[in-house]
Amino acid sequence: xxxxxxxxxxxxxxxxxxxxxxxxxxxxxxxxxxxxxxxxxxxxxxxxxxxxxxxxxxxxxxxxxxxxxxxxxxxxxxxxxxxxxxxxxxxxxxxxxxxxxxxxxxxxxxxxxxxxxxxxxxxxxxxxxxxxxxxxxxxxxxxxxxxxxxxxxxxxxxxxxxxxxxxxxxxxxxxxxxxxxxxxxxxxxxxxxxxxxxxxxxxxxxxxxxxxxxxxxxxxxxxxxxxxxxxxxxxxxxxxxxxxxxxxxxxxxxxxxxxxxxxxxxxxxxxxxxxxxxxxxxxxxxxxxxxxxxxxxxxxxx
Amino acid sequence: xxxxxxxxxxxxxxxxxxxxxxxxxxxxxxxxxxxxxxxxxxxxxxxxxxxxxxxxxxxxxxxxxxxxxxxxxxxxxxxxxxxxxxxxxxxxxxxxxxxxxxxxxxxxxxxxxxxxxx
Numbered sequence: 001x002x003x004x005x006x007x008x009x010x011x012x013x014x015x016x017x018x019x020x021x022x023x024x025x026x027x028x029x030x031x032x033x034x035x036x037x038x039x040x041x042x043x044x045x046x047x048x049x050x051x052x053x054x055x056x057x058x059x060x061x062x063x064x065x066x067x068x069x070x071x072x073x074x075x076x077x078x079x080x081x082x083x084x085x086x087x088x089x090x091x092x093x094x095x096x097x098x099x100x101x102x103x104x105x106x107x108x109x110x111x112x113x114x115x116x117x118x119x120x121x122x123x124x125x126x127x128x129x130x131x132x133x134x135x136x137x138x139x140x141x142x143x144x145x146x147x148x149x150x151x152x153x154x155x156x157x158x159x160x161x162x163x164x165x166x167x168x169x170x171x172x173x174x175x176x177x178x179x180x181x182x183x184x185x186x187x188x189x190x191x192x193x194x195x196x197x198x199x200x201x202x203x204x205x206x207x208x209x210x211x212x213x214x215x216x217x218x219x220x221x222x223x224x225x226x227x228x229x230x231x232x233x234x235x236x237x238x239x240x241x242x243x244x245x246x247x248x249x250x251x252x253x254x255x256x257x258x259x260x261x262x263x264x265x266x267x268x269x270x271x272x273x274x275x276x277x278x279x280x281x282x283x284x285x286x287x288x289x290x291x292x293x294x295x296x297x298x299x300x301x302x
Numbered sequence: 303x304x305x306x307x308x309x310x311x312x313x314x315x316x317x318x319x320x321x322x323x324x325x326x327x328x329x330x331x332x333x334x335x336x337x338x339x340x341x342x343x344x345x346x347x348x349x350x351x352x353x354x355x356x357x358x359x360x361x362x363x364x365x366x367x368x369x370x371x372x373x374x375x376x377x378x379x380x381x382x383x384x385x386x387x388x389x390x391x392x393x394x395x396x397x398x399x400x401x402x403x404x405x406x407x408x409x410x411x412x413x414x415x416x417x418x419x420x
């Protein structure tokens with residue numbers, strides 16, 4: 001990203017959408033979204049999952065391919081009477097690892113698709129959300145020739161909210177970033193960076209998704225958080241991605257802002273209140289964080 | 303016989319190398335198309351087995367470059383079931399053979415042993 005190129009900064013006010021309300025039937029959806037209707041957000045999550053289905057299938061093919069090669073090779077060796085127990089043990093160990101990988105992916109998909117709502121005071125580790133979201137998107141990023149950089153600060157405090165919703169935020173932002181760098185001419189660096197770090201104020205956690213894409217035009221920036229506003233072609237985008245990101249962040253008492261400029265890439269920055277401020281008494285990692293302690297949602301509610 | 307395996311997916315690359323080595327092949331591995339070309343420049347190989355879906359240089363691009371620089375090398379393209387698009391179909395015509403993940407290892411062994419049956 002070119003540091004010398006001026007970048008505009010847009011901050012969205014949680015709870016309101018700039019611009020006119022979408023007409024007709026879309027109004028009910030907009031109301032549901034603005035009300036934070038969990039059924040609506042769940043439906044959007046399933047839609048996102050559908051869009052990622054081919055990539056997820058590709059991810060699952062990798063451990064399957066490895067396991068099939070090993071099992072067939074072992075059968076060949078058995079038929080030839082040449083399968084030393086040490087080799088069998090080593091190879092079966094690899095198969096076992098890959099079964100674990102597939103089980104994790106399937107379990108994670110079920111969890112992501114689940115309509116169950118979390119505890120009102122649930123806490124989430126952003127590192128988990130980042131890992132899960134990239135697990136869904138890795139194949140797509142590869143197929144688009146996108147390099148993904150990840151930087152998650154160690155010992156980051158948890159944030160209040162459902163980890164699946166933060167995962168949904170990341171899937172939506174990363175999908176947009178993938179599409180943005182996909183418009184670059186051949187040979188241009190296509191990089192997407194995910195960063196999670198402690199905020200300067202101590203009780204905030206900052207999540208950033210940055211891309212080296214062409215940037216967002218001013219007229220798009222003004223409307224991009226509106227439901228159903230999309231710059232993608234027909235059938236390629238629902239126009240709900242950023243509005244859902246906005247809703248989820250607002251629900252968690254957070255704030256989202258955007259830095260972008262022509263040819264200067266785009267950075268979405270989300271500030272979320274930590275479930276318990278870093279360094280607070282009793283903060284001993286994930287297990288030491290007690291839901292219900294730390295700043296209440298009302299302190300930063302829009 | 304020397305075989306170069308190119309795949310950015312470590313588990314597939316390493317497993318393929320492991321089972322091929324076990325069957326007597328001299329196997330070199332690369333995590334990217336560029337690295338595969340470097341190895342091919344230093345080590346004449348009879349076969350180059352490459353994944354199709356890789357960043358920077360995909361399997362089709364590697365196939366084109368490898369056969370341009372080293373006309374004798376036989377390239378086997380391996381794809382996931384989900385990435386068989388037009389680009390894959392076009393490049394498949396220039397490949398020695400194509401396989402879809404997950405594939406039967408015996409099928410690969412047959413390809414390495416002789417000309418394709420189809």
